[in-house]
Amino acid sequence: MRSVAMMIGSLVFAGSLMVIWTAPVRADEPAPAPAKENYERFCQKCHGEQGKGDGPGAAMLNPKPRDYTDCTVMQNKKDEELIKVITDGGESIGMSADMQPWGGTLSAEEIKQLVKYVRGFCKQP
Numbered sequence: 001m002r003s004v005a006m007m008i009g010s011l012v013f014a015g016s017l018m019v020i021w022t023a024p025v026r027a028d029e030p031a032p033a034p035a036k037e038n039y040e041r042f043c044q045k046c047h048g049e050q051g052k053g054d055g056p057g058a059a060m061l062n063p064k065p066r067d068y069t070d071c072t073v074m075q076n077k078k079d080e081e082l083i084k085v086i087t088d089g090g091e092s093i094g095m096s097a098d099m100q101p102w103g104g105t106l107s108a109e110e111i112k113q114l115v116k117y118v119r120g121f122c123k124q125p
């Protein structure tokens with residue numbers, strides 16, 4: 001009887017050790033996916049591989065997504081505006097509702113990284 005209790009005791013002990021040991025690996029939030037991956041998965045079909053707004057999904061859209069390679073337009077956009085549109089959708093600032101809100105799908109950090117990624121399409125000559 002005593003040895004069973006000891007066995008259970010040591011199992012519980014080993015179990016709690018394992019929990020402590022794995023804790024740092026098992027973070028509550030999944031690590032943010034790289035912006036390129038998110039873009040290709042969620043955004044490219046409308047915004048296009050090069051950010052020109054010519055993805056296959058854009059054919060039926062009116063208005064079309066903007067051409068992000070156009071630096072003169074993108075320079076006038078604040079990060080906060082772009083973050084807002086991606087998080088809350090186009091309708092939230094009077095743009096097309098075809099741009100859906102992504103705040104439920106992507107974390108704030110992922111959206112911040114996507115803004116950087118989208119800005120990367122504009123190449124100053």
Ligand code: HEC
Binds near residue numbers: 064082
């Ligand atoms: C179903 C097609 C579609 C998808 C998918 C999509 N967008 Fe859009 N997006 C649009 C349209 C349409 C607009 C608004 C065009 C307008 O009203 O002038 C827009 C607007 C935007 C804007 C506003 C900035 C501006 O001034 O043009 C940003 C930033 C943006 N999208 C980023 C993204 C990101 C990042 C993703 C992926 C997480 C994404 N979009 C996915 C269609 C899409």
